[in-house]
Amino acid sequence: MAAAAAAAxxxxxxxxxxxxxxxxxxxxxxxxxxxxxxxxxxxxxxRQHFPVxxxxxxxxxxxxxxxxxxxxxxxxxxxxxxxxxxxxxxxAQNVDTGAILMQGFANRxxxxxxxxxxxxxFYSRSRSSLWTKGETSMNFINVHDIFLDCDRDSIIYLGxxxxxxxxxxxxxCYYSSVYDALQGSKxxxxxxxxxxxxxxxxxxxxxxxxxxxxGSGKPSWTKKLLLDNQLLCSKIRxxxxxxxxxxxxxxxxxxTASEMADLLYHAMVLLSVKDVKMEEVLEVxxxxxxxxxxxxxxxxxxx
Amino acid sequence: MAAAAAAAxxxxxxxxxxxxxxxxxxxxxxxxxxxxxxxxxxxxxxRQHFPVxxxxxxxxxxxxxxxxxxxxxxxxxxxxxxxxxxxxxxxAQNVDTGAILMQGFANRxxxxxxxxxxxxxFYSRSRSSLWTKGETSMNFINVHDIFLDCDRDSIIYLGxxxxxxxxxxxxxCYYSSVYDALQGSKxxxxxxxxxxxxxxxxxxxxxxxxxxxxGSGKPSWTKKLLLDNQLLCSKIRxxxxxxxxxxxxxxxxxxTASEMADLLYHAMVLLSVKDVKMEEVLEVxxxxxxxxxxxxxxxxxxx
Numbered sequence: 001m002a003a004a005a006a007a008a009x010x011x012x013x014x015x016x017x018x019x020x021x022x023x024x025x026x027x028x029x030x031x032x033x034x035x036x037x038x039x040x041x042x043x044x045x046x047r048q049h050f051p052v053x054x055x056x057x058x059x060x061x062x063x064x065x066x067x068x069x070x071x072x073x074x075x076x077x078x079x080x081x082x083x084x085x086x087x088x089x090x091x092a093q094n095v096d097t098g099a100i101l102m103q104g105f106a107n108r109x110x111x112x113x114x115x116x117x118x119x120x121x122f123y124s125r126s127r128s129s130l131w132t133k134g135e136t137s138m139n140f141i142n143v144h145d146i147f148l149d150c151d152r153d154s155i156i157y158l159g160x161x162x163x164x165x166x167x168x169x170x171x172x173c174y175y176s177s178v179y180d181a182l183q184g185s186k187x188x189x190x191x192x193x194x195x196x197x198x199x200x201x202x203x204x205x206x207x208x209x210x211x212x213x214x215g216s217g218k219p220s221w222t223k224k225l226l227l228d229n230q231l232l233c234s235k236i237r238x239x240x241x242x243x244x245x246x247x248x249x250x251x252x253x254x255x256t257a258s259e260m261a262d263l264l265y266h267a268m269v270l271l272s273v274k275d276v277k278m279e280e281v282l283e284v285x286x287x288x289x290x291x292x293x294x295x296x297x298x299x300x301x302x303x
Numbered sequence: 304m305a306a307a308a309a310a311a312x313x314x315x316x317x318x319x320x321x322x323x324x325x326x327x328x329x330x331x332x333x334x335x336x337x338x339x340x341x342x343x344x345x346x347x348x349x350r351q352h353f354p355v356x357x358x359x360x361x362x363x364x365x366x367x368x369x370x371x372x373x374x375x376x377x378x379x380x381x382x383x384x385x386x387x388x389x390x391x392x393x394x395a396q397n398v399d400t401g402a403i404l405m406q407g408f409a410n411r412x413x414x415x416x417x418x419x420x421x422x423x424x425f426y427s428r429s430r431s432s433l434w435t436k437g438e439t440s441m442n443f444i445n446v447h448d449i450f451l452d453c454d455r456d457s458i459i460y461l462g463x464x465x466x467x468x469x470x471x472x473x474x475x476c477y478y479s480s481v482y483d484a485l486q487g488s489k490x491x492x493x494x495x496x497x498x499x500x501x502x503x504x505x506x507x508x509x510x511x512x513x514x515x516x517x518g519s520g521k522p523s524w525t526k527k528l529l530l531d532n533q534l535l536c537s538k539i540r541x542x543x544x545x546x547x548x549x550x551x552x553x554x555x556x557x558x559t560a561s562e563m564a565d566l567l568y569h570a571m572v573l574l575s576v577k578d579v580k581m582e583e584v585l586e587v588x589x590x591x592x593x594x595x596x597x598x599x600x601x602x603x604x605x606x
Binding site: 070072073076089091093094095096097098099100102103115145146147148149150151152154156158166167168170173174175176177178179181182192193195196197199200203229232233236237240241243244246247248253256257258260261263264265267270271273274275276280281282283284285286288289 | 373375376379392394396397398399400401402403405406414418448449450451452453454455457459461469470471473476477478479480481482484485495496498499500502503506532535536539540543544546547549550551556559560561563564566567568570573574576577578579583584585586587588589591592
């Protein structure tokens with residue numbers, strides 16, 4: 001985790017001032033230690049300091065002299081299959097929600113800077129310079145891990161955004177559904193790319209808004225749950241009981257998946273009543289792993 | 304949903320035979336209907352047939368004559384900012400897990416083919432031809448929705464894969480962690496890019512394997528739960544109760560997030576005991592939305 005970097009307010013770092021950037025963002029990385037495998041599982045381990053990268057903005061193709069990095073970083077950068085312009089596709093993804101936030105391109109220096117600073121950094125083809133997402137908006141993407149694909153020409157920056165990623169203020173740049181457009185719908189930032197869990201969360205959230213805007217009328221099941229805490233709580237208890245039953249009575253796997261879906265849905269309605277996002281829940285789980293582990297925490301509770 | 308297409312076994316469709324492909328994969332899309340908003344929430348609605356695309360493999364830059372598509376599709380293809388080679392980045396993402404499966408490039412014809420066939424289709428720069436992921440391996444990526452970014456030069460194919468996406472047999476092409484590599488670890492397909500929920504699932508799964516390979520020894524909390532169904536079930540009941548309590552006793556939001564994290568973790572240990580994947584649970588939720596809605600299903604259960 002880049003928690004320290006994420007928590008500290010970061011002054012603007014102009015792309016034209018690599019020296020400033022280097023001072024502002026001390027390099028860090030992870031240590032894999034045999035003694036702490038549970039921490040390794042989510043990829044956030046103890047930090048190790050790498051030498052700070054000296055960057056030369058304005059050139060996509062860097063020369064060896066333009067970089068002064070750890071030899072291991074240098075070897076890694078050598079292993080990337082940069083295209084003829086010295087670029088590779090770089091995709092920023094939210095580690096907690098899985099949302100693809102944006103896609104840009106990285107050159108050697110941009111990847112080196114991201115490795116070192118843990119702030120998602122790209123190469124702007126239009127401005128011919130490095131740019132760190134957030135350097136203007138302060139909505140940095142705090143990078144927890146970086147993955148290369150099997151061809152080593154595509155990069156994922158897996159991290160947590162400080163705020164909306166898109167310049168429009170949307171959480172992600174992807175809010176134009178092709179099939180919606182073909183049906184004549186205009187782009188709608190409320191219809192952002194979302195995986196199943198977050199689409200469900202959006203739907204529950206819409207039902208909640210409808211209660212306010214349209215009245216409860218003949219309410220859907222979700223609305224009934226949103227309006228009746230006792231009903232909601234009894235359903236959560238019931239669904240937890242049914243999930244347990246699939247184990248104790250050795251019911252088949254499809255029953256288990258179905259009962260878990262029920263429990264998850266009803267619990268997410270409770271989250272909506274409490275104005276808590278699934279992203280916050282996953283952040284809790286991630287932080288437990290990066291500290292003493294969910295197992296240890298849960299163990300302390302069992303007595 | 305492209306459920307019908309996903310379910311039907313698809314014969315190989317060579318890229319050199321667009322006519323064959325057109326026959327094999329009838330075009331379809333979604334209809335947004337005011338009458339069925341709950342179904343729209345996840346983006347899977349009733350299908351509408353678009354005219355089949357006639358493709359000319361071998362040219363990244365297509366001429367108008369090479370395409371015979373619906374005028375709305377044509378207009379949409381015109382709105383994409385293709386680069387000087389006629390390409391845009393195309394990212395395939397698993398709609399249920401959020402995993403980024405692979406990244407390639409699409410030209411006009413590849414996007415048209417994906418819109419029409421609902422199979423993720425790319426333009427191979429090395430072979431100078433269209434290729435549909437899965438045409439050799441049969442591991443198609445069944446596309447549920449397609450998103451363009453704010454600049455309209457980057458595409459997400461959001462779908463469900465029929466099998467592993469990577470040619471190596473890995474679920475995703477992204478299994479090389481940069482920070483692991485800098486610590487001297489070799490690429491490891493068990494250490495694929497994964498968001499928090501699936502990293503937690505992986506960790507629980509590893510604990511389960513360790514019980515077999517290393518014996519229970521001095522077991523971690525997860526191992527204790529995995530070995531003791533009664534303990535596991537009592538913890539799930541307890542955590543459901545504590546989540547409910549945060550609502551009934553008006554506890555603060557951080558308590559709700561924390562108790563939901565506890566419930567989710569313990570319920571996921573039960574899934575592991577039953578060999579059920581979170582992906583299957585999310586598939587259940589997605590399918591309920593695309594049929595009669597989770598609300599209606601849940602409503603039927605409440606009596």
